[in-house]
Structure formats: structure tokens, C-alpha cells
Amino acid sequence: MxxxxxxxxxxxxxxxxxxxxxxxxxxxxxxxxxxxxxxxxxxxxxxxxxxxxxxxxxxxxxxxxxxxxxxxxxxxxxxxxxxxxxxxxxxxxxxxxxxxxxxNGTIDDFTSTVSFMKKNQQAYDHTTRQYLKEGYSYPKSASLAYSSLANHDTYVDLSKPNNILxxxxxxxxxxxKxxxxxxxxxxxxxxxxxxxxxxxxxxxxxxxxxxxxxxxxxxxxxxxxxxxxxxxxxxxxxEEYKLFHRWEEYFTLLKYKLLTSSPSELANIYEAEEGIENRLLAFISESTSFQDFMEKIKTKRYTWTRLQRLCVHILTNTTKDQLKKINENPxxxxxxxxxxxxxxxxxxxxxxxxxxxxxxxxxxxxxxxxxxxxxxxxxxxxxxxxxxxxxxxxxxxxxxxxxxxxxxxxxxx
Structure with a gap:
């Protein structure tokens, strides 16, 4: 079959x-x-x-x-x-x-892009790091690095979300294999x-x-x-549960978790990097909703999606050590x-x-x-x-x- x-x-x-x-x-x-x-x-x-x-x-x-x-x-x-x-x-x-x-819609372009990136991985990684140093988020840095190396007429446009996936x-x-x-x-x-x-x-x-x-x-x-x-x-x-699940329904849980955690505890959570835990702690007390909290903590360097994923991992207490082990053999x-x-x-x-x-x-x-x-x-x-x-x-x-x-x-x- x-x-x-x-x-x-x-x-x-x-x-x-x-x-x-x-x-x-x-x-x-x-x-x-x-x-x-x-x-x-x-x-x-x-x-x-x-x-x-x-x-x-x-x-x-x-x-x-x-x-x-x-x-x-x-x-x-x-x-x-x-x-x-x-x-x-x-x-x-x-x-x-x-x-x-x-x-994009053409599978051959994806295959060509994978081959191109494998041949140019070192240059891509170097250029991505340069953009990160300029304060861009990782997705933006990666997109800029790729754009500087690849001809979009030949390869897939990796600034598009479904193309990236x-x-x-x-x-x-x-x-x-x-x-x-x-x-x-x-x-x-x-x-x-x-x-x-x-x-x-x-x-x-x-x-x-x-x-x-x-x-x-x-x-x-x-x-x-x-x-x-x-x-x-x-x-x-x-009709049965009287709700749809969204972040606002979980904001009280997130606020409690943050207010009862130390910076060192939060630093062990997956996706907590470069002291971002201190920014979360600085704004959580005065935030009145999840939307309000996200607007306060978002910066040029940290995308909304990455911050949301960090918040999910805080709720589930998913640590760097746990996902590091899994990511070694994903x-x-x-x-x-x-x-x-x-x-x-x-x-x-x-x-x-x-x-x-x-x-x-x-x-x-x-x-x-x-x-x-x-x-x-x-x-x-x-x-x-x-x-x-x-x-x-x-x-x-x-x-x-x-x-x-x-x-x-x-x-x-």
C-alpha cells in the first residue's frame, strides 16, 4: 500500500x-x-x-x-x-x-537549495553570525545571510515561512538518508x-x-x-468547554511561574539565552495580559514566536538539558x-x-x-x-x- x-x-x-x-x-x-x-x-x-x-x-x-x-x-x-x-x-x-x-511550488528548487546550502554552509554560518552581532534576530539574520549568498531566481526564497519549513x-x-x-x-x-x-x-x-x-x-x-x-x-x-485555548487563558499560570522563579532557574529553561530571563522578570509584575506582556518584552533581537516558545517552555518547565539530549538525535x-x-x-x-x-x-x-x-x-x-x-x-x-x-x-x- x-x-x-x-x-x-x-x-x-x-x-x-x-x-x-x-x-x-x-x-x-x-x-x-x-x-x-x-x-x-x-x-x-x-x-x-x-x-x-x-x-x-x-x-x-x-x-x-x-x-x-x-x-x-x-x-x-x-x-x-x-x-x-x-x-x-x-x-x-x-x-x-x-x-x-x-x-515556491517547485520541488526541484528545494532540492537545489539544499545542495547549495550544504556547499556554502561555512560562509552562511559566518554571515549569519555577523548579522546577529548587529542585533538582528536569528531568523532575520539567517534570511539576510541566505539572501546575500543565493540567487532567488535559482533557489527557494527562504524569507517565506512555508518555504522555510x-x-x-x-x-x-x-x-x-x-x-x-x-x-x-x-x-x-x-x-x-x-x-x-x-x-x-x-x-x-x-x-x-x-x-x-x-x-x-x-x-x-x-x-x-x-x-x-x-x-x-x-x-x-x-459548547462543551466554554472556551477556545489561547495564551490569555494561560497568562495567570505564566505570571505565577515567573514570579516564583529565580533568574538562575529561568536561565535553565530551553530558549532562555543572553539574559532574556531578566527582561521577563522586569516586566511581568506590571503586565495586565499576555498581549501586554509580549509587547513589553519584544525587541528587535527576539521575535514574537521565539518569546512565545520560551513562555511555553517556562510553563512546562522544559529545560535546556532535556532538549539538548533529544536534539543530539532528533x-x-x-x-x-x-x-x-x-x-x-x-x-x-x-x-x-x-x-x-x-x-x-x-x-x-x-x-x-x-x-x-x-x-x-x-x-x-x-x-x-x-x-x-x-x-x-x-x-x-x-x-x-x-x-x-x-x-x-x-x-x-
Missing amino acids: KAVGVIVEYNPFHNGHKYHLDETKRKTNPDCTIAVMSGNFLQRGEPALVSKWARTKMALEAGIDLVIELPYAFATQKAENFANGAISLLSALHCEEVCFGSE GYHYVKAIHDQ SSLKAETIMRTSAGYHDERFSHESIASATSIRKALFSAERDIKEIQNYLPQSTTKWLSAYF VATYIRLLGMSQKGQRFLNHVKKDVEIPILSKATGFSDDLFTLDQKAAQTYLAIFPEPLRTQLLRQEYAKPPIRFNEEQQIYL
Whole structure:
């Protein structure tokens, strides 16, 4: 059976994702489509809008056959680590192809760019350090260094967010000596960071979340940008829990954590560099919201995304030592199943005897360094709920089996 993989957050699943999924299937003609999906916290350092279980249902009803979780240690890191973890999972499952969205849209350009960067790594690293000394953030320094070396008519524009991820997917395939074949599909209509609606049916997840968090809009007003299944599960989640997850819901926890931590304790947290912990402590007392706090601590050198990721790691108490060990060998050590269609189950039955890492249907009784961080992430994500709901949801986190979906009858088994 031929499987194609997509690497996603689905926060939430929207029409742009549906376009990418349909085009992926058209281009690769797979027997099974696998989504490697981030869990409780995301690459930009944000809590997922709704639970991974609700997002899994959105994915299954949209046509994904198998949903597996990208562990916290990869999901909340920069593009290189994010890509390494995701590609290692698809490779472990003997997936044949991976298809990603990009602003470029031509896979040969990504392959050429990876080759170019390998030949020019020393010059690239030197130039990046020079820009860092001038006070630019690392992403900006890296982008400027690349622009000074590469001809964008020949190579991929690495100032674009999806191109950056795509480059690291192709690089991870090369570095891991994976047999995966990469394909790409050009993004359409809405940019990754767009905050406004500019198309009648396609919008970025950023603009959709912004609308959801606005007091002037409700789900009905953004339903043109979402498949019906997404609208259904967003509505059901809000009706049951009376919230969507966002940083403001966690600000009290973050404030408590910062106010009860010493500079030396914070300096041990992953992504705390160059004394940034002192800046956080200097502004937290007077900050009235997460937005207010972020506006106070952001500088030219520290991007909003990096600061958010640092705040996530503070909440989960993820230390430099913990992630240093994982980053030395950035590959997944288990496969956590979140959901599957009947096609997905047939594919698993076909390959499982050849899969060399554990496949977890439930998370009880399993332990390793990666999974320990997933457990802390789950406890943090659910901490905003009152008891006994929090304990009930946490118990489900470990005991809940994969969601099973009959794609022909559109029912859950």
C-alpha cells in the first residue's frame, strides 16, 4: 500500500488545508494519507485552539486516513527540529512520499537549495553570525545571510515561512538518508501570517483564530472559510468547554511561574539565552495580559514566536538539558496514534510488523524522554480547566484509544 504524508497543525482545519489535501491526493494517488499533527502546543509557541482529539476528527472527516502526534519536543521548536521529528515519523511508518505546501511550488528548487546550502554552509554560518552581532534576530539574520549568498531566481526564497519549513523537510530527508520522496504544492490565496480575510473562501489559520477571539464574530461568520466538519467540531468544543485555548487563558499560570522563579532557574529553561530571563522578570509584575506582556518584552533581537516558545517552555518547565539530549538525535522514538479511518487501519496492519519503534494505541505504561515532555505538555494544556474536569480529561489523555472513523458511512466506530 502506498502512503503519502502531510505535516500539519490544523489549528483549525480550514479550506486552504482541504485544498492542499485534495491536491496532495491528486498529485500522488495514495492508498493512505497520513497526517503528522502537532499536539497540545504548536510551533509558534501557542496552545492549540482546541484539543488534538477535536482536530483529529476534523482531519478524518476531511479525508485524512491516519493521524499521528508530533511530540512536544519537536512541535514547539524551530523549523529544523520540527522537520526532523516529523520526517522521522513518516519514515518510521514506511511512508513513500511527503507533500507540503510552499510559496515556491517547485520541488526541484528545494532540492537545489539544499545542495547549495550544504556547499556554502561555512560562509552562511559566518554571515549569519555577523548579522546577529548587529542585533538582528536569528531568523532575520539567517534570511539576510541566505539572501546575500543565493540567487532567488535559482533557489527557494527562504524569507517565506512555508518555504522555510519545506526546505527543512527536504534537508531532513537528506540528512536522515530517508527513502521518502518530497513533493510540494503552491499555497493559494492567503499567506501564512495574514490576519485579514482577503478571499471569499480561503483564509489563513491566523486570521480565522483572530476572528474567533474577537467579540464581534462567531463561528457562523467565518464558516465560509471552513469545511462543515470543522465548524461542527469547533462549535461542539466551545459548547462543551466554554472556551477556545489561547495564551490569555494561560497568562495567570505564566505570571505565577515567573514570579516564583529565580533568574538562575529561568536561565535553565530551553530558549532562555543572553539574559532574556531578566527582561521577563522586569516586566511581568506590571503586565495586565499576555498581549501586554509580549509587547513589553519584544525587541528587535527576539521575535514574537521565539518569546512565545520560551513562555511555553517556562510553563512546562522544559529545560535546556532535556532538549539538548533529544536534539543530539532528533528522531521520534514512538508513534502515538490519534485517529484512523478504515483505510488507515488497513495500512497500519500492512506495515506494523516492519515498524521498528513502538506504536502507541494508548499512552498508559509507556515512558521515555520524549514522552515525559508530552505528559507535561498535556498537564499544562489542561491546567486551565476546573476540577474534576481537568482530572477526567487528563485520564482520557493517557487511556483514550485512537478515534476510529468509517469514511464510507461517515460515522465513528
